[in-house]
Amino acid sequence: MRRSIRPLVATAVAAIxxxxxYVVCVxxxxxxxxxAKSPASLPIPPTLxxxxxxxxxxxxxxxxxxxxxxxxxxxxxxxxxxxxxxxxHYLARGKSRWGRWLTLLLLCGLMIPPQxxxxxxxxxxRFAHLMTTIQGLVLFNVGYYVPFGVFVFTGFxxxxxxxxxxxxxxxxxxxxxxxxxxxxxxxxxxxxxxxIFLGVxxxxxxxxPLVILGPGQGTTITTGIYRAIGQYQADFGTVFALMFLATxxxxxxxxxxxxxxxxxxxxxxxxx
Amino acid sequence: xxVDVARPPTRTGSPAVPRRRRPVWPRVWHFLSFGAxxxxxxxxxxxxxxxxxxxxxxxxxNPFGPxxxxxxxxxxxxxxxxxxxxxxxxxxxxxxxxxxxVPNVFGLAVALLLDRRGWLxxxxxxxxxxxxxxxxxxVSIIWTRLLxxxxxxxxxxxxxxxxxxxxxxxxxSYALYSVGAILSWQMLGFCVVVYLAGxxxxxxxLHEAAEIDGAGPMERFRKITWPLLAPALTINxxxxxxxxxxAFDHIQVITNGGPxxxxxxxxxxxxxxxxxxxxxxxxxxxxxxxxxxIVAVAAAVALRILQKREVSM
Numbered sequence: 001m002r003r004s005i006r007p008l009v010a011t012a013v014a015a016i017x018x019x020x021x022y023v024v025c026v027x028x029x030x031x032x033x034x035x036a037k038s039p040a041s042l043p044i045p046p047t048l049x050x051x052x053x054x055x056x057x058x059x060x061x062x063x064x065x066x067x068x069x070x071x072x073x074x075x076x077x078x079x080x081x082x083x084x085x086x087x088x089h090y091l092a093r094g095k096s097r098w099g100r101w102l103t104l105l106l107l108c109g110l111m112i113p114p115q116x117x118x119x120x121x122x123x124x125x126r127f128a129h130l131m132t133t134i135q136g137l138v139l140f141n142v143g144y145y146v147p148f149g150v151f152v153f154t155g156f157x158x159x160x161x162x163x164x165x166x167x168x169x170x171x172x173x174x175x176x177x178x179x180x181x182x183x184x185x186x187x188x189x190x191x192x193x194x195x196i197f198l199g200v201x202x203x204x205x206x207x208x209p210l211v212i213l214g215p216g217q218g219t220t221i222t223t224g225i226y227r228a229i230g231q232y233q234a235d236f237g238t239v240f241a242l243m244f245l246a247t248x249x250x251x252x253x254x255x256x257x258x259x260x261x262x263x264x265x266x267x268x269x270x271x272x
Numbered sequence: 273x274x275v276d277v278a279r280p281p282t283r284t285g286s287p288a289v290p291r292r293r294r295p296v297w298p299r300v301w302h303f304l305s306f307g308a309x310x311x312x313x314x315x316x317x318x319x320x321x322x323x324x325x326x327x328x329x330x331x332x333x334n335p336f337g338p339x340x341x342x343x344x345x346x347x348x349x350x351x352x353x354x355x356x357x358x359x360x361x362x363x364x365x366x367x368x369x370x371x372x373x374v375p376n377v378f379g380l381a382v383a384l385l386l387d388r389r390g391w392l393x394x395x396x397x398x399x400x401x402x403x404x405x406x407x408x409x410x411v412s413i414i415w416t417r418l419l420x421x422x423x424x425x426x427x428x429x430x431x432x433x434x435x436x437x438x439x440x441x442x443x444x445s446y447a448l449y450s451v452g453a454i455l456s457w458q459m460l461g462f463c464v465v466v467y468l469a470g471x472x473x474x475x476x477x478l479h480e481a482a483e484i485d486g487a488g489p490m491e492r493f494r495k496i497t498w499p500l501l502a503p504a505l506t507i508n509x510x511x512x513x514x515x516x517x518x519a520f521d522h523i524q525v526i527t528n529g530g531p532x533x534x535x536x537x538x539x540x541x542x543x544x545x546x547x548x549x550x551x552x553x554x555x556x557x558x559x560x561x562x563x564x565x566i567v568a569v570a571a572a573v574a575l576r577i578l579q580k581r582e583v584s585m
Contacts (some may be wrong), residue, residue: 007392010385014396018387019400020414023424027494039424087310090303090418101309111571113518116542116560119547121317140514143317146310167446175302204407207347211548222409224526229413236417243410254405262403262465 017081028244041180050241062245065224070249072134072209072220076141077195083142084149084194085187089179091150092157093165103154117144118211125212132214140212141202149194156190157183185266192260196253203250221246301329322564323407356534357542357559363448364538368516370452371459375499375507378380378456379463380501386464387471397468401461408458412525415454416441444532451522451536459515463508471497501583513574515552517567520544539563 019040027035028050030043054062065171091103121140130136158182168178184191209220219227228242252263329347333340351357383401385391403411418424419440426458429437440450474497482492520540523529529545531536543563547556 006385006388010393010396013382013385014399017460018399019424020411020418023418024414026361036422039427039557083310083313086306090306091539102307105319106314108568109314111514111567112318112322113514113540113563113567114304115520116325116517116564117318117321118544119556119560120321120328124316124321139313140317140424143313146314152280175305179306200405203407205585206407206409207524207544211544222407225407225409225413239413247406247410250405251402252409254364254402255398257381261401262397262469 005198024240024244027236027240030237032235033237035240035245047062050237051245053238054245061219061224061228062242064222065219065221067133068213068219069221070205072141073199075134075138076199076202079142080145080149080198080205081191081194084146085153085184085191086179087146088150088193089157089183092154093162101265105151106147108268109144110151112146112166114208118207122211131212135207137212140208141205144208145198145201148198152190152194153187160186187258189263192257193263196257196260199253200250206242304498323558325557327495327557328554329561331554333551333557336551340554343554347555348562350555351558351562356537357539359534360537360539360542362536363517363536364517364540366448367452367455367519367536367538368513370449371455371516371519372509372512374452374456375459375463375512377507379508380467381462382460383465383467383471386468397465400464403458404461408460408521409525411454411458412522414528415450415457419450419454441527442531444530447527447531448536451519451526454526455515455519458473459512462511464503464510467501470501474500502582506575506582509574509578510571513571514567516565517570528572539566 023039026041026043027039029046030041030050031047081101087106091099091106114115125131125136125140130139164186165178166271167183173181190260204222204227205220206222209224210226213219213223225239225246227241229239301431325550326400329342330342330344330349332338332343345386378550384398388398420426421439425440426437438446478496478500479492482496512554518540521543523536523538527536529535529541534542539559543556543560545558546551550556
């Protein structure tokens with residue numbers, strides 16, 4: 001008897017939990033005036049007006065933000081993967097005391113709230129003429145998220161037998177060759193974790209692009225939405241459509257790579 | 273750790289025989305080529321800014337104010353008599369407690385409910401995890417609509433007979449708890465997934481053996497499941513602790529620190545308000561450093577306590 005109750009209870013709890021997301025989905029294809037009056041009603045008849053309104057805005061807010069978000073996220077995670085895999089390898093293979101100190105120093109970075117460094121960061125970036133530029137934001141992302149990359153790669157590199165590298169060195173391969181031809185391909189699960197988590201985090205970052213790209217300059221998807229709610233106080237249809245379109249890429253990414261998400265998250269939970 | 277036991281004789285050998293060291297240059301080159309680029313960016317964009325912050329916090333730096341001069345610890349002294357800061361300390365503590373407790377409790381309950389095999393449970397797990405990958409701005413806007421005075425929640429409450437439902441986000445006595453609930457809703461899926469992995473790592477035989485010995489479901493939970501979930505509890509608590517402490521996006525988007533004065537202004541929010549809007553960067557830096565110290569101490573203490581509970585099988 002209990003066997004038949006569990007799926008029902010689980011589904012009911014999930015359904016309640018899902019209500020806010022359901023509201024977004026139905027309101028994207030509902031005519032504007034109806035949204036405020038009956039937010040939860042089914043969108044009959046459906047309309048694509050909200051979505052086309054966002055896509056054809058004269059200032060191209062959605063397209064500009066989307067391009068910026070893609071560029072920032074892609075550049076950041078590629079550079080992060082390269083730098084943190086090499087640094088992680090260096091730390092995992094080193095046995096010196098200095099390496100252990102360096103690891104500790106990097107791990108501290110995992111819990112530093114961005115607010116602590118944002119005020120001086122603006123000075124550092126202004127000094128380097130990188131304030132309000134995409135390059136500045138990418139560099140900041142790399143510095144801020146490098147501890148997470150190093151944390152994942154160091155742990156994973158330790159699980160790869162060092163004999164492989166020693167054999168290659170014996171055969172006369174250089175350090176870079178050994179790393180990129182032999183070690184890096186074996187790090188694929190770690191690379192997947194780093195790309196996925198940092199990809200989602202950087203895509204969703206709000207305060208960093210808001211401060212670094214500055215007002216008026218560039219916008220990313222998140223800061224774009226934030227600015228749009230100011231302009232469209234009353235037009236919820238457009239706001240919902242913008243949020244829906246902005247979330248679509250990350251949602252598809254998540255649904256396609258779900259397994260890796262779960263694996264990456266739970267590596268530490270099952271160690272016992 | 274125990275591996276070194278056999279080695280001390282060679283390590284502590286007489287100092288007259290110097291240990292042969294590998295030549296220095298290859299090691300330096302190894303660091304420069306592999307380690308340095310990552311370390312350099314980290315130093316420039318994280319460590320150096322922290323050092324700069326510490327420096328600022330000892331001055332009255334304000335880009336539009338009087339000439340910058342050294343003021344010693346007076347910023348820090350001022351902080352602890354500043355009612356605005358003390359309020360934000362209280363707000364942050366309440367918010368962090370909500371965000372640590374609520375997703376942990378409900379996350380564990382949901383994980384226990386979903387701890388079965390099959391497509392249905394996998395699909396439901398995805399439902400719970402979805403808000404975790406959503407942007408906090410999107411989550412904030414959705415909930416701002418739902419909790420508005422004429423939003424869905426209040427429409428429903430009026431429908432079932434409450435003629436004056438509370439202003440969830442406009443009433444100073446509710447707003448902080450509403451924001452806490454929103455953050456908890458978003459982070460719940462994280463706890464669910466981590467607890468589920470923990471549950472699935474517990475060998476079935478333990479439950480069977482206990483059942484044979486006559487242990488009921490409650491006792492099995494208390495004696496087997498709960499202790500073996502300790503590593504999952506550690507991860508969830510630490511992650512939620514840090515999430516609660518640095519909560520900023522939701523506050524900026526949903527309440528902007530209000531309603532009223534500072535009823536939902538966390539330290540993270542106040543640091544940026546003071547630094548960028550009031551331009552009191554010296555004072556804001558002192559606040560930021562205090563915040564960093566609190567986060568570090570809280571995380572270290574929590575980690576210590578929680579890891580002691582972890583048993584190895």
